Amino acid sequence: MSRIESKVRTLARESKEMRSAIETVLERAEGGDVKWVDVRDDITSGQWGRLIEKEILVDGDEGFRIEDITGVQAGLEAESDYEYEEIETTSWTKWDKGAGLFTLLLFIGYAFSSVRDVIGTSVDLVIGPIDAVLPFYAVIMVLALATGLYSSLLRVGLMDMEKMGEYQARMKDMSSRRKEARKSGDDEEMDRLQEQQMEMMGDQIGMMKEQFRPMVWIMFLTIPAFLWLYWRVWDGQGAELGTLVVPFAGEVTWTTGIIGPIQMWIVWYFLCSMAFTQIIQKGLNISMSPTAS
Incomplete structure (x- = not known):
């Protein structure tokens, strides 16, 4: 498994929206090159920033380019059937x-x-x-x-x-994503993350x-x-x-x-x-x- 494939699989598991954002960038890329103006109507700036942060998107001649198209495709294909299930809680006897x-x-x-x-x-x-x-x-x-x-x-x-590790990993990931959205001033992403956090009350x-x-x-x-x-x-x-x-x-x-x-x-x-x-x-x-x- 390549480095990019591993990163794409991790991002794709975060949420269906993040997986959709990666698919959109891959679809709009021409010869591997893609600009923010090409996708800004369909993905948030927070999602765009995550792709840059994870080095899935790197500097190109005009805008950005996908670092490894094959790795991105492999990562999405591997996670195509991934289901976002709740962690099963332990029942008290x-x-x-x-x-x-x-x-x-x-x-x-x-x-x-x-x-x-x-x-x-x-x-x-x-x-x-x-x-x-x-x-x-x-x-x-x-x-x-x-x-x-x-x-x-x-x-x-x-x-x-x-x-317990799964619970903590989810909460740590949510905290990181909220921090990034707050830093970038992405109010749309903050609202979406707020809704997800309310849904995660069961995890707590x-x-x-x-x-x-x-x-x-x-x-x-x-x-x-x-x-x-x-x-x-x-x-x-x-x-x-x-x-x-x-x-x-x-x-x-x-x-x-x-x-x-x-x-x-x-x-x-x-x-x-x-x-x-x-x-x-x-x-x-x-x-x-x-x-x-």
């Missing part, structure tokens, strides 16, 4: 919806001590033996390690990175669904552990946890506000969680960046 509902109910635990007691004592059956043999800072490190591990695995297992909703699905399961597992920490510090035997020495703050308790009202146990948990998540993703070669096909 009944388990996903159930986990989401349960996660919402778990938030009640932060407001009612009776709920914290039930969840705290239940989770303590699992974490209690670890808490009995390790200092509290190490217990938080263990929870942060577990959080980083299952968070990374759930994102990989439940989020379709290829589909689909991307949010892709991102939120693994988050539901992550919160489903994390909130009980976080509530146990809250219960352990405030409702359990928090006074027995002792003090610790931290940079700039000196000797503090686990309930001391370190960053404004944010207490020491929360700061330590998030620092450990972020660090372990990075280590796990590097160690397991897990990429969180979407990839387009």
